[in-house]
Amino acid sequence: MTAAVSGFMTVASGCGLVGEEAGAAVGPTGGPDAPFTREAVAAEISAYTRAAGLPEGDTSVEGVDAGGGKGCVAPWLGDVPAGRAAEGFEGTVKRLRQHDWEIVSRHTEGAVTFRTLAKRGWKLYARHYALEDLGRTQIVTFTGVEDGCELPDPVRDAYADPV
Numbered sequence: 001m002t003a004a005v006s007g008f009m010t011v012a013s014g015c016g017l018v019g020e021e022a023g024a025a026v027g028p029t030g031g032p033d034a035p036f037t038r039e040a041v042a043a044e045i046s047a048y049t050r051a052a053g054l055p056e057g058d059t060s061v062e063g064v065d066a067g068g069g070k071g072c073v074a075p076w077l078g079d080v081p082a083g084r085a086a087e088g089f090e091g092t093v094k095r096l097r098q099h100d101w102e103i104v105s106r107h108t109e110g111a112v113t114f115r116t117l118a119k120r121g122w123k124l125y126a127r128h129y130a131l132e133d134l135g136r137t138q139i140v141t142f143t144g145v146e147d148g149c150e151l152p153d154p155v156r157d158a159y160a161d162p163v
Contacts, residue, residue: 036122038073038144038146041122041124041144041146042074042076044099045059045074045076045092045124046059046076049076049078049092049140049142051092051095052090052092052095053087054080054084054088054089054140055078055079055081056078057076057078057140058075058076058077059074060075061075069149069151069152069155072148073149073151075142075143076142077139078139078140080139082130082134082135082138085130085138085140086128089126092126092140092142093115096117096126101117101119103117104116111130111131111132112127113127114127114161115127116161121147122144122145122147123147124143124145125141125142125160125161126143127139127140145159
């Protein structure tokens with residue numbers, strides 16, 4: 001588990017969102033015929049995490065394969081106060097579902113809650129790591145990966161649903 005979190009954190013390390021206001025609404029992602037891009041997925045994740053009360057997250061794609069992976073991965077990583085993490089995680093999942101993301105799988109393993117959602121050629125891997133050794137914070141991640149995105153195995157393994 002620690003390896004998966006470390007792998008994800010390596011992929012998602014770097015700068016966070018800049019210049020976005022907490023109450024900003026998600027821009028239209030277009031109708032069913034409009035392309036559903038990495039930017040649209042990232043905008044939805046960002047808007048719904050904020051709406052659910054999560055703090056600004058890290059959205060960098062450092063560590064993702066420079067050969068094309070950066071264009072098909074939309075990460076969000078938050079170090080969230082423990083008292084808000086579970087509610088913010090579930091609130092974000094609820095908002096995603098209200099905006100046409102469908103649950104593909106859900107389960108819990110120990111202190112980690114997994115949700116995988118799908119929408120228009122994308123999978124969104126949502127994770128809440130309620131690990132006691134993190135202290136007063138918990139890790140919450142939402143990672144959109146476009147279907148067919150070619151990523152190195154260690155990176156894909158950090159995102160993939162273990163069940």
